[in-house]
Amino acid sequence: MQSFEIKPNVHWVGAIDWNIRDFHGYSTNKGSTYNAFLVKDEKVALFDIVKKPFVSELLHNIHAVVDPGKIDYLIVNHVEMDHSGALPEIVERVKPSKIICSEMGKKALIEHYHRSDWPYQTVKSGETLSLGNKTVQFLETRMVHWPDSMFSYLAEDRLLISSDGFGQHWATSERFDDQVDHSELFSHAAKYYANILLLYSPLVQKLLGNVQKMGLEIDMIAPDHGLLWRSHVGEIINAYDEWSRQTFKNKAVVIYDTMWHSTESMAKSIARGLMQEGVIVKMFNLQFSHRSDILTEVLDARALIMGSATLNNGMLPRMADILCYMKGLKPLNKMGFAFGSYGWSGEAAKSIQEALEEMKVEIVEPCLRVKFVPTHDDLKQCVEMGRKTGKRIMAG
Numbered sequence: 001m002q003s004f005e006i007k008p009n010v011h012w013v014g015a016i017d018w019n020i021r022d023f024h025g026y027s028t029n030k031g032s033t034y035n036a037f038l039v040k041d042e043k044v045a046l047f048d049i050v051k052k053p054f055v056s057e058l059l060h061n062i063h064a065v066v067d068p069g070k071i072d073y074l075i076v077n078h079v080e081m082d083h084s085g086a087l088p089e090i091v092e093r094v095k096p097s098k099i100i101c102s103e104m105g106k107k108a109l110i111e112h113y114h115r116s117d118w119p120y121q122t123v124k125s126g127e128t129l130s131l132g133n134k135t136v137q138f139l140e141t142r143m144v145h146w147p148d149s150m151f152s153y154l155a156e157d158r159l160l161i162s163s164d165g166f167g168q169h170w171a172t173s174e175r176f177d178d179q180v181d182h183s184e185l186f187s188h189a190a191k192y193y194a195n196i197l198l199l200y201s202p203l204v205q206k207l208l209g210n211v212q213k214m215g216l217e218i219d220m221i222a223p224d225h226g227l228l229w230r231s232h233v234g235e236i237i238n239a240y241d242e243w244s245r246q247t248f249k250n251k252a253v254v255i256y257d258t259m260w261h262s263t264e265s266m267a268k269s270i271a272r273g274l275m276q277e278g279v280i281v282k283m284f285n286l287q288f289s290h291r292s293d294i295l296t297e298v299l300d301a302r303a304l305i306m307g308s309a310t311l312n313n314g315m316l317p318r319m320a321d322i323l324c325y326m327k328g329l330k331p332l333n334k335m336g337f338a339f340g341s342y343g344w345s346g347e348a349a350k351s352i353q354e355a356l357e358e359m360k361v362e363i364v365e366p367c368l369r370v371k372f373v374p375t376h377d378d379l380k381q382c383v384e385m386g387r388k389t390g391k392r393i394m395a396g
């Protein structure tokens with residue numbers, strides 16, 4: 001893809017990664033993009049870099065607008081290597097007069113690239129930089145997604161360059177939100193939020209408040225991943241508000257792994273009970289579902305019901321995997337319970353319940369265990385537990 005003018009003299013010059021399928025444990029099954037933006041004013045500034053293997057693509061796109069040697073400032077909104085991996089080569093090529101980043105950004109850049117001799121200039125929230133006709137205002141956004149992160153706001157263009165905020169891992173030939181399917185776009189944005197930002201939800205709330213307090217007028221949000229927002233700006237900001245407040249629907253997620261289908265029968269009976277009460281149910285057998293797709297459904301669920309057969313005095317390994325992943329992302333405001341079949345020792349359901357308790361899930365029923373293969377009565381009990389939990393969900 002060639003460069004693309006998104007605002008007068010502001011060009012998208014990033015790279016499209018059609019092939020990435022894993023982003024530190026997140027299944028990026030539709031690829032991603034590493035967006036970078038070139039502003040051509042009296043001073044020329046490049047906002048964000050790209051992942052190291054995409055340096056030629058970045059340089060090619062810059063060349064279509066300006067000789068890379070004419071770039072004055074490199075603005076590093078975020079140090080994670082999907083946005084800074086190509087920085088050493090770009091610094092060599094461009095020889096910028098300034099590399100602008102937050103104080104934490106400078107520290108992290110030195111810790112990544114071991115170049116304390118680069119021409120850093122650190123900025124704080126509210127500080128501005130004039131490029132000539134355009135002014136950049138910086139806003140530190142700690143932990144969205146790393147301590148060094150910041151947004152850059154171009155007031156004259158009402159353009160917010162938002163780094164990881166408002167992103168989606170989705171490789172497309174289109175660049176704007178109104179050029180793609182709306183529902184698929186929001187499902188990628190939700191998946192991104194659930195898997196990257198969920199644990200920082202209190203900080204996202206604070207950030208949304210700060211953006212409001214600063215009175216930034218925004219008619220385009222340009223994240224570093226995925227589509228740029230120009231037609232659904234209010235909608236994505238509202239979605240971030242809801243996701244970060246961790247509001248929920250009358251929805252339950254039933255997650256299980258099974259050895260000889262006994263735990264699976266229990267899961268299906270629990271789901272039946274939930275459905276009888278009118279609850280939306282999403283059910284995942286861990287043998288066929290990726291942890292990051294499951295977390296996307298957990299985002300707005302009220303109940304988290306998890307089961308595993310017992311293997312070697314513990315839970316099945318895929319259940320341990322998702323519990324570890326989920327615990328890190330800190331979903332809040334959930335109720336739930338644990339279940340599972342066993343042969344003789346039966347620790348799995350108890351261990352899952354402990355993990356749910358650690359995540360502050362409100363345990364609505366003691367864990368349900370069935371020896372070997374469930375009887376008709378056992379399955380009736382599963383349906384009943386589903387119904388009881390369903391009633392609580394529907395009661396609000």
Ligand code: FEO
Pocket residue numbers: 078080081082083145146164224225
């Ligand atoms: Fe897209 Fe935190 O990196």
